[in-house]
Amino acid sequence: MEPVAAALPGELDPETRLFAATALYSLDAPSGPRWKTWNPRFKEALGTYPPRGVPPCERGSREGEGFRGRLRATALTQMSLQIYVQYANVFGAGK
Numbered sequence: 001m002e003p004v005a006a007a008l009p010g011e012l013d014p015e016t017r018l019f020a021a022t023a024l025y026s027l028d029a030p031s032g033p034r035w036k037t038w039n040p041r042f043k044e045a046l047g048t049y050p051p052r053g054v055p056p057c058e059r060g061s062r063e064g065e066g067f068r069g070r071l072r073a074t075a076l077t078q079m080s081l082q083i084y085v086q087y088a089n090v091f092g093a094g095k
Helices: 002-006 014-028 033-046 069-081 083-090
Strands: none
Touching: 002 033, 014 033, 014 069, 014 083, 033 069, 069 083
């Protein structure tokens, strides 16, 4: 898990970022050292949306590559955001 915790979430594709965050959260969160290293960079990679200058039809979605890239990137990012709510309850961190 050390290489995953040391990775920069912003440089990972959305699918890898989701799987890495899920693995780290399930094994180490919310107070473990790996999650504490990963979490601030993870939040930064997810960022706030929409960024300035985005056309109205693209607000709320993420940039993606290839066929259905925007849809895929947006869906995977939304699933990544659920880690804070869903897994906190599943793994007992929300108690």
